Amino acid sequence: MTIEVRVPTLGESVTEATVATWFKKPGDAVAVDEMLCELETDKVTVEVPAPAAGVLGEIVAEEGETVGVDALLATLQAGEGAAPAPAKEAPSEAAPAPAASGGAAVDVMVPTLGESVTEATVSTWFKAVGEAVAQDEMLCELETDKVSVEVPAPASGVLTEIVAAEGSTVDATAKLAVISSGDAAATAAPAAAAPTPATAPAAGKDVADAPSARKLMAEKGIDPANVQGSGRDGRVMKGDVINALAQPAAKPAAPAAPRAPVPAEDAVREERIKMTRLRSTIARRLKDAQNTAAILTTYNEVDMTETMALRSQYKEEFEKRHGVRLGFMSFFTKACCAALKEVPEVNAEIDGDEIVYKKFVHMGVAAGTPQGLVVPVIRDADRMSFAEIEAAIAEKGKRARDGKLSMAEMQGGTFTISNGGVYGSLMSSPILNPPQSGILGMHKIQQRPMVINGEIVARPMMYLALSYDHRIVDGKGAVTFLVKVKEALEDPRRLLMDL
Template structure:
């Protein structure tokens, strides 16, 4: 019996792809979810996993072929002898007794997301010799964006851990071995886990670059040694060549200043902890933003009397009808969408020597989590109602705190709102989230005396800060944007009338 391997869904508006690389050849044994080939679209690179365990039969779409969605790529023949790929037979001898009376099932790194090529094993929830159920969580991986939980592919006993905590693994690495079946016997716990061999093996083999990348490098006279590959195993993709062609020559990085000597009595009281990949990414992106954008911040303040009165009057009815709490974020999101229509450059980005104006608003809402700051994106926020926005913010906020956000949910934002007021911040200058050109900083609501029509009144006031890229946004546009946000919040009826 044979099973067809077809082109998966490629994404919105993407109708075709090019077969870039086949990792397997006809006659090769393949395991379930083992990567068979890689497809390249004009946007992303897509890996195609094997739907079953067996033997790769006919390859219908060769490397370089252009295929549409659901097109036939290859066939796989099922068979007991081909249930495990050849590398499984080369497992460490310590794992052999564990398979006695049962099958050895490899635990592989799951799909990490677009452009993510490696992860760090942060925590093992199980130890060698532990019994595990199918889909029970074995370990947690940490990438530079999200945490990924790895479930057990089968019920049995954890026989071997090949990637211990702290190990860095690539997207095709083996993490562990499960002995499945009634006769599964745990491997001797005293055996030290072997280091992950997959990354080293991958580094030692030749990596074929994407055909379109080779063509573009030849056209532009770019040496492959000067291009950083973002594809699997460091494979150079078309977008990598485009990035290398437009990137300015990097300035030599200044040498890091050595840490000052620490007295011995202080050193024993210090604790050195390796930065998580998420924290490293936050540090790198924020510094890149400062180095790249001509960042400037303008300030204003807003009287939230009307918003608070509206909230108080309708919050119970709103929650009863929509099943969502009426917060401040929907008002600020609506006000920003309204202002972005009038000042579109704040919602644009610079691409080389072009300015890309976005006729939509994908609103990033910065959220603090135990792991660090993440920015889930509310797509097409300008088309959403107050209720839709509140539901989306609540749902993505919970997923962010639980570490469940996917890569796709944090990509594509066009503008960002950051609410430091929830932590008590009275005034701050937010840093841009590149390649975006604007970010709004919200702050603490504080009762302050204000002069209203010649009289001193106590009003709930908030400072607003707009950081913007002065290369694309002029001071007039930045001030206009902030004033429009202020006007919409101080008189929410303006939002209904598009004023």
């Protein structure tokens, strides 16, 4: 059966697009929802998935052509009668042995990675070729920019081939391995342990840039090496070139100082481990924040006596009524939301030569996980009750520790709270989570001598730190923000009175 592949809806007011890249060619086998081609509009790129499994027939719109909405892009021969795709290369000696009689080859595919996540890195294989596996047993672990994903075995059998080796980058539709299942699986011949270089996905950009991008770079005399690509595998799109033209020429970065020689007796006691994608992303974003924003930190301290007393008085009744524990984070979230209304520039961001003031609070709550720091976002926290905030923080925190947060759940925050006190930190200067302009650092509650009404008494005190972008937030605004938070926590009744 012939199925037409057409241009999808491109978005409001967008009527045409340019065919940037075809990922498949006529005769190639395709799976349902596998990406066939990429379209480019003035603002965004759109991937076109296969509407059904089969074989790609004719490509009607070639790369570089401009097409309208619903235009015919290609045809697809779907169904059981579809011709098999031609082999791309001759079988090698390292090819996996076929499954023994009675067994069936089961492909292990990349699982759903989450909204907007298109690729991952294979971090660890828990099984080797030739080993028996049980259904749902963990085969390997994938890493994306923010989360780790475990890949279970789709069936019981023997792992006969590893297609994507550790360290290789795979897209959301890639095949990871092959399992020989069935009664005779246990006798299946083990395959070569390492895949050939031809089958391993390339870690870097190995495809041509979009035709419209190449044309614009040629017209403007731009070196493609100086343009950061946002397309699949780092492909440079037209929008990337436009962004590069709008940016001022950057001074070449000074090369990193070479590592000092290490004595041989020390070198043998060192261990080198490749930086994970998550850790690499954290490092890049934090350095970008330092390079871009004018970060300054101001401090204050808060007497937690009244907040602790209120929490102690109602925590049991609160948990019975709402089914969630009453912690300190809901008090701090409420206090910050109130302070952000008073000092709106702390809840704003810079976009070019404009300041964007947010009329809502999407609160980021930094959480430490075994994989690294992540910041899930509690949306519209300013509209939530104490119970709703506590429930949201508990749910997001558990999903963060389990590595199950999606990218969408960690984007769009307008302000962040980081609680280093849970690890015993007494004082720190938190770093901004760009493009946000403010982050509040909470610390350990510690009994300290304070002068109250002329007498020295022990009080549970906490240091607060507000790091802010001095380009948009002045010192007066930063201090005012911290004072508002302090006042709300030292007299939590103010939160009920909206004071």
